[in-house]
Amino acid sequence: MQKRKSSNTKNGWIEIHIGDRKSIQSNLLNQYKFTHSFFSKDFGLFAPNQLSKHLTDTCSVHFTKQVHGERIIFTEDAIDSSNICADGMISSNNGQSLWLYTADCIPILFADTKTGCVAAVHAGWKGISKKIINKTISKLNSIGSKPESIIVALGPAISQSNYQISLDTAKLISFSIYSAGTKPDENIKKLESTGILKYDDEPNKFKLDIRLAAKYQLEFSGVLPNNISINQDCTYTNKELFNSWRRDHIKSRQWSFILSKG
Numbered sequence: 001m002q003k004r005k006s007s008n009t010k011n012g013w014i015e016i017h018i019g020d021r022k023s024i025q026s027n028l029l030n031q032y033k034f035t036h037s038f039f040s041k042d043f044g045l046f047a048p049n050q051l052s053k054h055l056t057d058t059c060s061v062h063f064t065k066q067v068h069g070e071r072i073i074f075t076e077d078a079i080d081s082s083n084i085c086a087d088g089m090i091s092s093n094n095g096q097s098l099w100l101y102t103a104d105c106i107p108i109l110f111a112d113t114k115t116g117c118v119a120a121v122h123a124g125w126k127g128i129s130k131k132i133i134n135k136t137i138s139k140l141n142s143i144g145s146k147p148e149s150i151i152v153a154l155g156p157a158i159s160q161s162n163y164q165i166s167l168d169t170a171k172l173i174s175f176s177i178y179s180a181g182t183k184p185d186e187n188i189k190k191l192e193s194t195g196i197l198k199y200d201d202e203p204n205k206f207k208l209d210i211r212l213a214a215k216y217q218l219e220f221s222g223v224l225p226n227n228i229s230i231n232q233d234c235t236y237t238n239k240e241l242f243n244s245w246r247r248d249h250i251k252s253r254q255w256s257f258i259l260s261k262g
């Protein structure tokens with residue numbers, strides 16, 4: 001596949017073309033020379049080990065079986081295998097490519113600008129409610145990363161206007177951000193004031209801005225606001241580029257990856 005860089009840059013993101021297929025990159029990660037991409041659905045027929053051959057000559061490939069959970073593992077436990085259940089990975093060496101697949105959930109790529117360590121996390125509302133983002137930061141801290149050195153890119157995901165959730169789900173999201181000991185109604189009002197939740201026309205339903213919820217969790221974990229890059233492409237509305245479970249009810253996804261460096 002012939003690679004060609006597009007001149008189309010928008011809101012801190014750049015489009016990359018490989019033949020007739022398109023991927024998206026974060027200028028924040030590019031600034032620190034972290035090889036990565038959020039691929040469109042046109043790459044869905046390729047496996048990570050096939051795609052990696054067109055990106056770098058020497059790298060190991062790591063991915064997991066994602067189950068909407070909170071488990072985070074190190075890369076040596078997920079080598080060319082989708083049999084390991086986890087929704088987050090952290091590199092343990094340089095030259096490791098970490099892969100994840102998403103449809104409407106957020107693909108989140110982490111990078112430590114000091115050590116070159118990276119992480120890849122799949123986060124839907126279940127992952128957010130189980131604090132997978134906070135736990136990823138904690139695990140990075142445990143191996144020597146500092147929150148102020150971590151940069152994060154959130155890739156294409158479903159937009160708030162298309163993401164209806166129930167009252168019970170809204171309560172779970174609220175407890176992941178505010179204290180579980182407070183009253184659920186008070187927490188939901190707080191989330192509504194921040195814009196994370198909007199009241200839906202349907203009773204006991206809300207619209208969730210999942211990326212904003214993720215941003216709050218990142219900042220609460222110590223990541224600096226200027227070190228967070230958020231892509232605003234909606235997987236639900238952009239049928240040409242992205243698969244969407246809520247739109248099509250078909251299990252088709254798109255890949256994202258990041259490469260660790262020394």
